[in-house]
Amino acid sequence: MAFLRLSALRYSLLVLVLCVVSGVLLAADTDDPGEPEVDLLADFPVLSTSAGTVIPFGQARIFLPDVNLPRQMTGALSKAAVAIAARKIMYHWLIWSLGSADRFLSVDHYKKVLGWYKEGRLDSMLSFGYVLLQFKNFFDISLEVGHEVSNRISNAAGWERVGSLPVYPGKVLDKAVFIDVMLRPNLLEGKMERTLDIIPLKSVDVSDDALTSWQRELASLVNTALQNDIQLIRLSMRDKGAVELEWQSRHAWYGFNYAPLYSAPFTTPELMNWLRFSYGHQEQNSSISTVLSPNALRCIGRKLQGEVFECQPEPASVSRIDSEHLEVSLDQGQGRLHILDNQSPWPGLPGTMVFDDKAGSPRSIINHSNQYRMPRWLAPVADALLYEAAVSAVEPIVDSAFEYSNRWWHGADQYKVLEVLKDTTADIGKVQSRVERVQDAQGKTWIRKTVWDTRNRGFDAVQPSNSFLDLARERSMLNRLQHDNIVKLHDSWIENSGTRNAAMVLIEEDAGDSLMQTEISSVQQFKHVMRGSLSALQAMHKKGIAHFDIKPGNIMVDKNDNVRVGDLGLAMHLDKEGRGLVLGATPDYMAKEVRINGQVPWQADIWSLGVLGLLDGPVEDAPLYDRHTIYDKTESLNDLMNLRLRDYVSSKDDPKNGPGLSDFLGRMMEPDYLKRESYDQLLGHPFLNSYQTGRGYYYGQ
Incomplete structure (x- = not known):
């Protein structure tokens, strides 16, 4: 997972750096070397709005559309923290669930699950959220790139004018405002969505003689917006010429969504058709020109200041200069808005709009502008990059906080x-x-x-x-x-x-020392150990559990002679036939029916306990029978398992050990597990219930 995350981070970073560097190189290539250098970073910080982010770089401003750094950074950090915490929670759930899975799964299914765990397949569950998010990021990037390519092909071929249409406000306002028109088809409603975004950047001296009357109204609007701490002004052009106004201040939206700012006097948006399709249509007036008219700009400024009145937009006249140039005249001919086809550093845009300027022709204004716009598909790239960076930054913090809380909770x-x-x-x-x-x-x-x-x-x-x-x-x-x-x-x-x-x-x-660390010093203690062990196994059997690893190291005796069975790591739940999966066993104590990774009957625990009594029980400070004595009389372990040990034990029986020892151990070590006695029968055996007096052994509790 770390490798995947690092690879994605590298590729995302590479794409973003290449795109931004290309914009910086364009920004550095100015055609006006005589203009003094000004550090715009000192003039205003990086500005993020819902429309995008403006990054100052020397004389240039680089616009990243749809990139909102505060929102994306907050989202990336929260998603990263949730993903890391979810991974830890899922890891806990996975391990604890696997710990009890044998209770609910069949043996075959449980063995498969264990195999998947050992191979690491189940860990993919932990990375599912991350992989899903990576797929979503890849899908978003691919979708945006696909839209960008299809839009530019459509624009270049003249099929349909869609995408972002930049508006250049002229040399004097070049540092003060970003304006973009967005033509976005709504496939669900079958119509074109048209929005105009105004991003104020820097106050302007409205008394500057270099401003046209149209630019002066735009400068006043910019100053009003900055004075009211407004980062974005958005005009949405609806059906029948209706225009809605809303603005963003301190990342909150305000406006008149349900009451249009005004309605344009013309209901047929032929100018929009001209932008959407080829240039062969007749040019007429529409709301795209009226929203940028001096009267409309003046009205918007007054609305931002809280005034209540009715806006009265003025009509505009449109004339064709050539096949790639339209001119919109407003303000009784005192201001002009030029619409050019594909006059942009990024070929394939639906067009370019330029405010008339005393400084030069429209194409000269574009060439000398220090405004640069990055493609919109950089937004999902930024999302992916910020998420990868957030994971790298947040992971050690979340890990430390989680572990601190975990250790504190459990002391x-x-x-x-x-x-x-x-x-x-x-x-x-x-x-x-x-x-x-x-x-x-x-x-x-x-x-x-x-x-x-x-x-x-x-x-x-x-x-x-x-x-x-x-x-x-x-x-x-x-x-x-x-x-x-x-x-x-x-x-x-x-x-x-x-x-x-x-x-x-x-x-x-702490149940004391195991039988590996302590010796059974008397027959009575041996009986006590056997009785306690059988009681524990009986309780497990009633719960449908078998231990499957009974040996001296797993039976403990404390200083008060309390006997406890422990180390249930190989214990398994039993099926309806009383069988359970055995994942491991100790050969010396393993019944003949035991097969590793196979189903084994619960009676295997009785055999193991019988072997423990035979090999580790006391006879006056010595084991009942040394294991080598038995092995010497058998050629293999398999022979030992098939031996009728009851007869062998009986031949070595000693009255000092109490009556019935050979029968007790023999019944536990019956080779045919179906004939071995149950826990109830063994707990009622005379050997365990006899006690010694000066006159000999007696039965009873």
Whole structure:
């Protein structure tokens, strides 16, 4: 995901830089070297409006249409923060769901899910939102580029005039205002939307003799807008010549959306037809000229100041100069607006409008203008670029805040390490895990288990394993099991979720030392251990769960002789036939019916407990039978599993161990799992219910 994000960031940045640099190069190529250099960046800052963003650069102003930096930056930051937080939440949901998935899925489906997890396929869920957003950005860019290309082809061929039509206000106002006419077809309504945007940039001295009467009215409008903190004036030309006025101030919209500013006196927009189609139509008056008339500009200024009155636009006369030049006369012939075809640094535009200027001809005004407009498809490019930059900037902040909140909520920093019981983090080729005995702030001891998601490690990592999910499954099992002889779960959480350093932490009760660390010192204690273990397995069986990893290391005895079964990482839910999937086992304690990655009956736990009693039980401080004694009498482990151990144990029975030991272990180690006795039968066996007095052994509780 980091690679994809970096690649997208690079390509988006490259496209945006190339486009902006091209505009800067055009801006730097001025035809008037005698004009003094002025740092416009000091005159006014970067201006963002709903119509676009104006970037000052030396003498030039570069306009990025549809790019609104505050809105896009805010949106990018919020989307990035939500996406990162959602990824972490989805990672938690994914891991915890997989921890209990065996309860709801069939064995075949569950094995497939585990395979997908190890291969990293399920992680694609975490990046789905990011990929979807990238696809949307790509689609938006492609759509805008497609519109731009089709519009320019249509304009160049004379089929239909669509797109952005720039309006150049003349040399004196070149630094003061941006004006654009947008011709946008509405496919749903089957008509052309026409809007005119005025972006005031800089105050103008209206007493300047270089201004025409028309430019003077425009300068007054610009000054009025700046005095009222207005960033954008928008005029929308509706049907039947109606014109609506609205403006943007401090990123809020105001205006008269439901009450037109005025209605043009002519209902047939032939001038718009001339712009939309070829130049062969008869030229007549329309609202596109009247909205820029001196009377209309004066009316707009008074409306912005809060005056209430009726605007009275004046008619305009249109004359053809040549095949690519129309001239609109207003203000009793004192002002003229020139409409030129394809007179722009960007070929294929629907046309160019130029205010009459005392400084020179319309084409000279265009050539000397320092206004430069970027293509509209840069807006979705900017969206994509800002999002990538926001993700890179916000990700460490969100990660840190999330982890701080997570650790604070679970009190992770209160635990002090007393003893490291197991640590494989430094062993290359092994699952990265650690088991510690810790102490909380109240002085109570706990067992903390930590496993790292090795799938996300670097080149020296181990092969993907299920250990991460094993701990998640143990958490799910312990949450369902509440029994005196089963280890209790205190807390659990995931650290650095959704990253390559993700780690799962379980805080379990300190159940004492395992049978690997302590010895069973008497037959009575052995009975106590067996009784507690059988009770735990019985409770699990009633919940439809089998342990599938019974061995000395997973049975604990505390200083008060309380017996608890723990380490349920390989435990599985059972199907209707009493079978569960086995993902791993310890060979010495594995029943003959066990097949790794196969379905195994719950009775396999009884066999394993019987082997534990046989190999690790006490006979006056020694095991009942040394495993090598058994192995010496069998040629293979398979022979041992098929051996009628009840007869073998019976031959080695010793009265000192109490009556019925051989029968007890033999019933547990019956090779045919269907003939093994149940937990209820074993808990009622005479061996477990006999007690010793000075006269011998007696039965009873």
